[in-house]
Every structure is written in C-alpha cells, then in structure tokens.
Amino acid sequence: MNARLSAIGMYAPEKIVTNHDFLSMIETTEEWIVSRTGIQTRHHTGPTEFTSDMCVAAAKNLAEVSGIDLSDVDMVLVSTVSPDQPMPSMACLVQCRLELHHSGALDVYAACAGFAYGIVVAKGLIAAGSHRKVLVIGADNLSRITDFSDRSSCILFGDGAGAVLIEADEKGNIGETITGAYGEGGADLYLSGFADKINGQEIVMNGKIVQNGRRVFKWAVTTVAEQMHVLAAKNGLTLDDIDWFVPHSANLRILEAISKETDFPLERMLESIVDYGNTSSASIPLALCKGIREGKLKSGDKVMLFGFGGGLAYAATVVTWP
Ligand code: UT7
Secondary structure, three states: OEEEEEEEEEEOOOEEEEOHHHHHOOOOOHHHHHHHHOOOEEEEOOOOOOHHHHHHHHHHHHHHHHOOOOOOOOEEEEEOOOOOOOOOOHHHHHHHHOOOOOOEEEEEOOHHHHHHHHHHHHHHHHHHOOOOEEEEEEEEEHHHHOOOOOHHHHOOEOEEEEEEEEEEEOOOOEEEEEEEEOHHHHHHEEEHHHHHHHOOOOOOOOOOEEEOHHHHHHHHHHHHHHHHHHHHHHOOOOHHHOOEEEEOOOOHHHHHHHHHHHOOOHHHEOOOHHHHOEOHHHHHHHHHHHHHHOOOOOOOOEEEEEEEEOOOEEEEEEEEOO
C-alpha cells in the first residue's frame, strides 16, 4: 500500500512580536535582524497556551478546510522539542482532545527535522499495512525555551503548528525518502537543561536553546545542497523537475545559500521564516500553507520537503501535491 498526503492545516498564536519589540530587550537593530535572518515578525503564545493547544488547533483547521472526518485516524504522530511536559506525550493529549478513540499516539523527537521524519514514519506504517490514516503534526512553542538574554538566538524563534493527513492509497503521492544524522554536531544546537543532565549536573526541566549559529548554518547548507540531488535521483528526478523546494525555515540566508550552491531558483522555494520566524517542527507545514494562500502551490506540483536541525539530523521526501 502507498501513502498519500491528502490534507493540511495550520495554527499560529495571535500575539505578533516585531523586530522593533526586541530593541528594548537586547542590543540589536531591526536592520541586523532582517539582513541576517530575513525575519520580520514571529508569533508567540501567551502564558496559558501550550504546544498541545496548538496541535489541536492545527488538526481542527485541517478537518475544517478539507472537510475530512478524522474520527478513523489510527495513529497520531507529533513532532516537537517543546512539549507541555515530557509525559504524557503530545500525541496522547491530541488523541484524547480530538476523541480519536481508535488511534495510537507517538511523539517524534527530531527537532527541526521532526515534521519530515514524521512523514517518513507515517509512510512506513502505511507501507507495512499496520495503519491506514495517520495524522502528522509539527508543533513548537519555542518562546517557552528561548534564552531572551542571548541576542544571537532570541530574535529567531517563533511558535506555531501544522498538520497533514497521510492515508493509505493505491497510487500514493509520497515518493522515496532520505534520512540522516551527524551526531557529532549535537553540541552545536541543544536544550541546556538536558545537556546539564548528560554532564551529571542537576536536572533542569526548563532548558533553553543554545546554538552555535555559524556551525549549524554551514552544516545545513552543505548537507542540504548535497542531499537534494541524492533525493531527486532516488525519485528518478533531477532538481529541474521539482516545482517547489520547501526546506525547514531557519534563516532566509540559508535558503539563499542553498540556491547559490545548487542553482535551484530562490523563487521556487517556499518559506515561513519572514512572517513566523524559526518555528522548528512547524516551519515546513506553515510554509506550505503560505504557498497555498499565495496561490503558488498547485495540485500536481512536485514538492521537495527537507527538514534539518538539532541532532544534527535531517529527513526529506518528494510529494506530488494533492
Ligand atoms: O533551526 C535549526 C537550525 N538552525 C539554523 O540553521 C541556524 C543557522 N544559523 C543562523 O541562522 C545564523 O548563524 C544566526 C542568525 C544564528 C546568526 O547569524 P550570523 O550571521 O551567523 O551571525 P554571527 O553569530 O556570526 O554574529 C555576527 C555578529 C557578531 O558580532 P562580531 O563578533 O562580529 O562583532 C555578533 O555578536 O553579529 C553580532 N550579533 C548581533 N548583532 C546585533 C549577534 N546577534 C545580534 C543581534 N543584533 N541580534
């Protein structure tokens, strides 16, 4: 059995944080933020809104927009690095709140690559014949784990969620996949609380994101530019056949550097960084929804989704858009 991505939904919190808002918090300029990252705004949750709330909102949006009944979903996969708490899983909270009584529930933990990893896992479950209708959600509440005293990272992160439905189908529209990791780079991007635990220090549950931006930037551009060709070839395609490239939106300059490295035109990339900042697991579905809203993404288009980030890990696939 093949896997078909059949519907998409999204959610972004109401509160919008502008670059101007950072001027009173850290030593920075609006010009620095825009020229180094491309970010104009990001959305932040309030004190009473959590990752699970955003997951549920994105799933409800998917159901509303597509008109598809979710009651027979048989697996919920949630990708996040900022769960409400480590246990129960976000997938269990979503399964409960959406009353998906016949569904299993599992969180996928692969940072900014997590949404793409979720699609890889969903496709595998369907190919194995054990599941027929999988809800994959990428959601992150990064404002909760941002170090607002670190000027090089606090301006980057935003909150949001995106959901896709993946169903068993004779023909399918999800192509071959790739996955990989460079664990040696783990220290370049991590949650401080958990690292303290690894070092035998006191366990801190409210960890903050620590990033060596330059090193992650270089790894991302080199790896993605190289693996785009590998993935295209695995699908019997070249990059010329790809209508839209949708990488994790970490920084507009990463998209520009990948474009330069591969000759893939920037105009055929979809991003969510400008309006939403870096939303980790949510960035790819937010970019897809933005592409749909702007009338760019059309039925039949070949779309390469490429998640990369903390781990350092990556996963990618090619979807023929439904
Ligand atoms: O989502 C997971 C994957 N993550 C990524 O892919 C992130 C990849 N990395 C990046 O996006 C970029 O490296 C950053 C946006 C994080 C940083 O941009 P950069 O161009 O690599 O800047 P930098 O860290 O090399 O810093 C350049 C300068 C430094 O000053 P000096 O040492 O040259 O005097 C920083 O202190 O910019 C300074 N700086 C700032 N200045 C004004 C750092 N942050 C700021 C700031 N405002 N907010």
